[in-house]
Amino acid sequence: MLGSVILTYVILFFMDPENAKHAVFEGLQVLKMVLPIILVVFFLTGLVNITVDKEKISRHFGKESGMKGWFYAIVAGILSHGPTYVWYPFLQNLREHGAKDSLIFAFLYARAIKIPWIPLMISYFGWVFTLFFSLYIIIGALLQGMIVELIERKKEN
Amino acid sequence: MMFKMVLPMLLAVIGLVGIFKTYVTPEMIKSLFDGSVLHDMIVGVGVGAISVGQPFVSYIIGGELLKEGASFYGVTAFILSFVTLGVVQLPMEFGIFGVRFTLLRNFLSLVFAFLVAYATAYSVELAG
Numbered sequence: 001m002l003g004s005v006i007l008t009y010v011i012l013f014f015m016d017p018e019n020a021k022h023a024v025f026e027g028l029q030v031l032k033m034v035l036p037i038i039l040v041v042f043f044l045t046g047l048v049n050i051t052v053d054k055e056k057i058s059r060h061f062g063k064e065s066g067m068k069g070w071f072y073a074i075v076a077g078i079l080s081h082g083p084t085y086v087w088y089p090f091l092q093n094l095r096e097h098g099a100k101d102s103l104i105f106a107f108l109y110a111r112a113i114k115i116p117w118i119p120l121m122i123s124y125f126g127w128v129f130t131l132f133f134s135l136y137i138i139i140g141a142l143l144q145g146m147i148v149e150l151i152e153r154k155k156e157n
Numbered sequence: 158m159m160f161k162m163v164l165p166m167l168l169a170v171i172g173l174v175g176i177f178k179t180y181v182t183p184e185m186i187k188s189l190f191d192g193s194v195l196h197d198m199i200v201g202v203g204v205g206a207i208s209v210g211q212p213f214v215s216y217i218i219g220g221e222l223l224k225e226g227a228s229f230y231g232v233t234a235f236i237l238s239f240v241t242l243g244v245v246q247l248p249m250e251f252g253i254f255g256v257r258f259t260l261l262r263n264f265l266s267l268v269f270a271f272l273v274a275y276a277t278a279y280s281v282e283l284a285g
Binding site: 001002004005006008009012019020022023024025026027028030031034038083084085086088089091092095101105108109111112114117120121124125126128129132133136137139140143144147148151 | 163165166167168169170171172173174175176178179180211212213216217219220233236237240241243246248249250252253254258261262265266269272273276277280281284
């Protein structure tokens with residue numbers, strides 16, 4: 001994938017050097033912003049690998065996790081910072097340690113709620129909008145998770 | 158472990174973000190909306206899906222879209238799919254989670270983009 005992107009940039013530099021330079025600049029800005037989050041994510045991933053065993057993950061986020069699992073997944077999703085793709089490795093790591101896919105889905109959708117940006121959303125679209133928006137996202141995250149659970153159960157039978 | 162595989166993917170995604178931010182302008186986006194609910198919702202979800210960036214970018218563009226007459230439903234769909242759908246990160250998603258997970262997640266996010274956006278806009282309208 002990186003190869004294709006680099007190739008694209010090389011082509012762009014020949015065809016449109018001004019914009020290509022700007023794209024590199026924009027990319028570097030994103031990298032600057034994302035780097036601390038990447039470090040946090042890798043740290044967390046390493047931490048999970050070392051300290052938490054499969055049994056703990058399975059208990060809190062696996063098949064028997066119950067209501068608490070959903071709560072953690074949604075809250076964690078809302079609190080998680082930065083772009084979604086930075087969290088993929090960490091989430092896949094949890095999956096491999098026994099976390100349910102349905103909770104991963106819930107986490108990922110709950111991420112649509114961005115706490116730091118809520119004041120700005122309120123100023124642009126009002127607090128009624130923001131309230132309903134956030135509420136329906138949480139409901140959506142839960143519903144998606146439940147759909148995934150149903151699919152998993154059908155697979156097992 | 159995953160570091161060697163993940164780092165190039167991350168750099169690739171960031172590279173794509175740079176290209177996108179340079180070549181897709183707010184003007185281009187605004188010209189696509191026409192004010193009708195269904196059309197703007199479809200456009201909103203589509204444009205949001207290919208867009209990348211900080212959430213506040215979608216708020217600013219969304220605000221401008223509303224001023225230009227885009228449907229409130231469409232703008233809500235745009236803002237939502239902006240944060241839940243991402244074409245740019247798909248290859249990485251496929252690579253890390255696998256085909257089945259990725260297809261299902263994006264399909265559900267697509268469907269729910271319409272559902273949540275519609276529910277939100279409708280509720281706001283009801284609330285007056």
